[in-house]
Structure formats: C-alpha cells, structure tokens
Amino acid sequence: MAGPQPPQWLVSEVHQRLVLFLNHVLMQEKEAMERLVRQKGRVARVQWRGYSMALQITPAGLFNVAPEGAQPDLLLEVTETSPLALAQVALRGDKPSIRIEGDVQLAADINWLVDHVEWDVEEDLARIIGDAPAHTVAKVARSAAQALRQFVGARMAGKPDADAPAPEAARAAAPASAPVGSPVVSLPGFENDKP
Template identity: 60%
Template sequence: MATQSPFSWLSDAADKLRANLPADLPQALTPPPWAVQELQQRVVLFLNHVLMQEPAARERLQRQRGRSVQLHWRDQVFQCQFTPAGLLDLALADQPAKAPDLVLRVSETSPFALARTVLQGDKPAIRIEGDVQLAAEVNWLIDHVRWDPEEDLARLIGDAPAHTLVQTGRRAVSALRDFVQQRTTPKAPS
C-alpha cells in the first residue's frame, strides 16, 4: 500500500498556482533595471570567488582575456568579459557597446521548467552563437568548476560544524531532486 506524504497539500497548492499563472509572466513583474544590475554584479562577485579557488580555471580564462560572453534568457541579458587575471568583469550598459564573442540563449522560457531541469541535474537547452573555441572553454568551466561551500563555511564556523551543515544541505537537495523527479515522471496507469 502506498503512503501519501503529509505535505501533499503543498504539492497540490503549487500545482494550482502553476496552472493559474500565465505562460509568460506579465511585464509588470519585471524587476527594475537597478535591481537587475545589482543582481548581475553579485553573480559576478560570486563567480569570481569560485574562480579564485580554481587556479586551472583562471589559467584557462587568462588566455581568453578581453573576450566577452553574453547570456540571454527571456528578456534578460547578462554580458561579462574575461580579465587578464582570469576572472570576470561585468559589461555594464553605460559602456560602449562591443559585440560579444559568444552568445548563449537559454531556450526554455518557463522559470518552472528551467528550475526543474536544473534541480534534476541536467543542463538547460542552450543555443550557441559565436566562437566555438570560447564555447568549449565555457563548457569546460561549467563541467569542471564547482563551489566548495564547506571550505567557505569552515573559515567561519570551523571544520566539523561546516561538514555537518553541508552534509545536511546535500541531503536536503537530494531529497528535493527526488521529489521533483517523482512529480515530473509520468505515472503508469493503475
């Protein structure tokens, strides 16, 4: 006999909410430009933090200095360029426009479907335009560079508590992935 989760009501509520949302969220929900720019700057800071821990990645990116990558998702555009130090720098809107060397367009427009794809551990569908060699470097970064949250937490709270906290987080993410996979896998007729 199959048991039902005590949180099935939450799943049902999320399904109802998803069904009532329009396929393309209204323009009124688009964040203001200053908020988008602040978020993009924080993303660049985080990515640079991760790259600082990976000398091999910085060495590869040093060879790409001055080149830029532009990422498109729906109506949002994120463009950054590689610095001589092998890090990223945000290409701001008020700077003279330079054509990007590589353009990546995320094909999936639904934020729910995109989140589901990422939570399942898959890469979203992306259309690539531009320099193939630069695309290979970016793909290498995506496949090989990982953030080590345990190392960062250990600096703040010590090794043992950081290890425990990260292991708990990993179990929670694994449970969330399993839940998403169960919800998205078609059920066989009874």
Template identity: 60%
Template sequence: MATQSPFSMFEGFLKALPTPPAPPAWMVEESHRRVVLLLNHVLQQEPQAMERLARQKGKVVVSQWQQFTFKVQATPAGLLDLAAPDARPDLTLAILEESLFAIAQALMQGEKPKVRIEGDVQLAAEINWLADHVRWDVEEDLSRILGDAPAHLLMQTGRTLAQALQQFVGKRTASADTASGTAA
C-alpha cells in the first residue's frame, strides 16, 4: 500500500483555492528591497563572498519561479542591489520545479532545486559557489538581541526540530519511492 506524504494533501488543497490577486507593484518592489538587505547582511559576514561578487560588478542576475521574478545587480563593493526593470540579464536562473512543497522538500534534504541556467557561465559558477559556501549565522544575530545563552538554546531547539522534520520528510519520500517502485 502506497503511503502518501501529508504535504501532498495540503498541496492539493492549496491548488484548489482560487488564485489570489497580484500584489501591488510597490509591495513587490519593497519586498525585493528587503530580500536584498537580508542577502547583503549575509554577504557582509563572508569577505571572500564579497570579493567574488565584486569581480562580477555590474552584472545582472534574474531569478524566476513561476510568475515571480527577482532581478539583482552586483555592485563594486561586492554586494547586491536591485537591477533596473529594463536591465538586460547576464544570467537567468529559472527554477523548474512547480511545487513549492517539492522545492522545500529538496532544500530540507540538503539538495538544490532543479534550475535552468542561461547566460554567463563564470557568473553562474560564482553564484553556485555563493550558494554552496555562504551561510547566514542566525545564532550570532540572535545573540545580539537575546544574549548568547538564549540564542544558543533557541538555535539548538530549531536544529532539533529541523532534523526531525528532515528525517520525517526523508522517510516519507523513501516509502513513497518504494511503493511506486513495487507498484510498477
């Protein structure tokens, strides 16, 4: 008997909902600015990442998933800025997976989602290096707000929960793969 992931039922429910209206342009732009601020905060914690990105100054990267598009440009300081709406991309990264849950599941298993890459190969290699090597030190940021001990406890609890969720997702995926393999 095939065991389905509980996420598949939830995903089916979400697909049945009507498509929400598109957010206003100002809201999209402001959310993009917040994401750029977060990415720059993370990049500033890793000088080698900033050096690599500075070598790509002026180049534009477009990330796409379904109808969502995010366009950034490398600055001479090795950080990111929003690119002009009419800027021609040097690199386009299109996430091929349609399901948000499948993307989250892949990330929980330590994998990257499948991506179609078009454009500058060197820039793509640098972005791949950033994805592989740059990590946000959330505990350090939390310790500035909460103190060292509470931040450590909160992160330890979060890691335990994430590990349990990762094991749950892995078991569900393995049992679903086994069930589909024996049914064929």
C-alpha cells in the first residue's frame, strides 16, 4: 500500500487512546478481565492493510500497547481491504472477515470478548448528565444509527429501502426548503416540527 502515512507520533497517540478506551470498557466487565488474566503477557496483533496495532495483556487483565518488535502470539488480519466495504459490514452490525493465525486459546478468549463485551454508553453518560437525559440521548443515538444503517444500506444496494416512503411521499414529507430529491430520514418517536 503506497501513499501518505500518518506521522508515527500520531499513530502512537491513537494507539494509546484506543487502549484507554478498551480498558475502560473491560473494567466494566469482571468476567472479561478474568479471562484476560489467564493470558497475561501474551501479545495480539490486529492488522488491516498497512496498519497494525499490537496489544499486550497485563497481569490485571487489561491491555497495554505491546513493546516495539514484540512477536505476536496471535495475528488477526482483517481481510477486507476496501474501507467502504468495511464500513458497510460495520453498519450492518456484522463482523468483518478475519484471517487468524496463532494461539487457539488466546483467539477463543478474544472472540469471547468481541461477542460478549459491550460499551454501555448510556451508563457512562448517566454519570455525567443524569439518568433521564442519558436515556434520551441514547434513544436518539440508537434511532439515528438505525436510520443511517437503513439509508446507507438502501443507497449501497442501489435500490430504495423497503421501509422508506415512495419518492412522492418523501418529497411531500420534505420541508419546503429541501431541494427536490434530497433524502429525508425521519427518526422514530420524533415528529417533524411544523412552523
């Protein structure tokens, strides 16, 4: 893969921030940390195209950026090279195709994490803004994500969404200021404000 590469300091900073996020999520799941404790010191490398990140499991059952040149016990290579196709997979909520090489038990534990550990955004928001506002924000975000998935899925498939209104109905529902043919996405539970 030729082309511009980000500076190493930026890559390092992104890796550190990603580790902080992963550990924040893991600390909310005691069983996840217990599984990782059994793998302490092991290194898993995730690779996509020319980019890679190696994570070492700590004695506490968390992640740390692996030392430079550390040999991975497990290599997870995302085989889909197209960023657009990878985004489609993510929007559908599917797992991307991955080539796995290395330690079977470490692979099984990482797969368990992927399948069972979820970030509870609503809980984190509730600590900052309170339960009711956090619930409302999470509901809006879920609705927006669903609408985005439907919109992108329909456009990528080249056919209208089965749940989307017919073009005439969409034009009728569009605000007068919207250009004809502009996509209109309504979020469930929210009505268009009428002047």
